[in-house]
Amino acid sequence: MGTVPFGFVAGVAAVGAGMTPLQGIALSLFAFSGIAQLVVAQLVAVQSPILVTLLAAFVVSLRFLMYSAALSPHLAHLTVRWRVLLTYLMTDQVFGMGVKRYGDPGDRGHRHWHLFGIGITLWAFWQASVLAGAILGAQVPAAWSLDFVVTLSFLVLLVPAVRTRADIAAAVVAGAAALLAAGLPYRLSLVVASLAGIAAGVAVEWRHRR
Amino acid sequence: MNDSLVWLVIVGSGVVTFLTRASFILFADPHKFPHGFRVALAFVPPAVLAAIVIPGLVSPAGGIDFSLANPRWIAGLVAIGVAMRVRNALASILAGMAALWILQALAR
Numbered sequence: 001m002g003t004v005p006f007g008f009v010a011g012v013a014a015v016g017a018g019m020t021p022l023q024g025i026a027l028s029l030f031a032f033s034g035i036a037q038l039v040v041a042q043l044v045a046v047q048s049p050i051l052v053t054l055l056a057a058f059v060v061s062l063r064f065l066m067y068s069a070a071l072s073p074h075l076a077h078l079t080v081r082w083r084v085l086l087t088y089l090m091t092d093q094v095f096g097m098g099v100k101r102y103g104d105p106g107d108r109g110h111r112h113w114h115l116f117g118i119g120i121t122l123w124a125f126w127q128a129s130v131l132a133g134a135i136l137g138a139q140v141p142a143a144w145s146l147d148f149v150v151t152l153s154f155l156v157l158l159v160p161a162v163r164t165r166a167d168i169a170a171a172v173v174a175g176a177a178a179l180l181a182a183g184l185p186y187r188l189s190l191v192v193a194s195l196a197g198i199a200a201g202v203a204v205e206w207r208h209r210r
Numbered sequence: 211m212n213d214s215l216v217w218l219v220i221v222g223s224g225v226v227t228f229l230t231r232a233s234f235i236l237f238a239d240p241h242k243f244p245h246g247f248r249v250a251l252a253f254v255p256p257a258v259l260a261a262i263v264i265p266g267l268v269s270p271a272g273g274i275d276f277s278l279a280n281p282r283w284i285a286g287l288v289a290i291g292v293a294m295r296v297r298n299a300l301a302s303i304l305a306g307m308a309a310l311w312i313l314q315a316l317a318r
Contacts, residue, residue, distance in 0.1 A: 030220055036226075
């Protein structure tokens, strides 16, 4: 996984935005989401209003709604304490690997341990990498282009998420809108592009069904 | 930015990410929501992920750049090609980084 370099980049970004290393690792412990941490760091760096920053964090977290809905029937039998723990640990990778496993036949009783195992492992690697990035800061030469790991980390999630014609429409429209709206302040392009992409996907899906 | 405001943003980000994760696992039954909502939910990952990825490939420095001076979109195509063939995230990421480094070295 790109977890380690991505975490490092997120740690560097937090400190680069003017946060202390303690604040950088605190953001990582609270949010535990690479893209949310990066977007928050970018917006803190340009002193955006709190509500705008949190709106951006919400938009990049919208995909968690879909993961949460897909996982909920599999976790419904667990205690609240287990569900809170797995909720905190749920990331793109945990969802991707966990859902694959839930599709398999066989004993379902211990699968939450499997999710927990993936989640806590990624969590430990992630926090250690963010800490390293926040402390070492920008000592990695810019020529290494380590920040490209962020784009690639989402690219490897995007490719399997695009299966139908409607998915393609959602991705293409969102991508094009993100470029067209790039001039908007406070990374609002992310909000606009995401909504436009979702609308395009729904429109193609409905037309297709009729 | 004022220090206590930064802490507010940090805690607020934790609340926002936790609540979106918790939405259906802890609070709601997705089947009680209208069908249209669930249809829209299915398009969130391709839309949000593309809104993050496409500018990272095509517009790394602001402005749309499909020229050879921007090796990132070519490296991205390499990574997409690998991702479509093998279900291995690490292989795609490594291929994309390797392609970027090679293109950067060639341009020098």
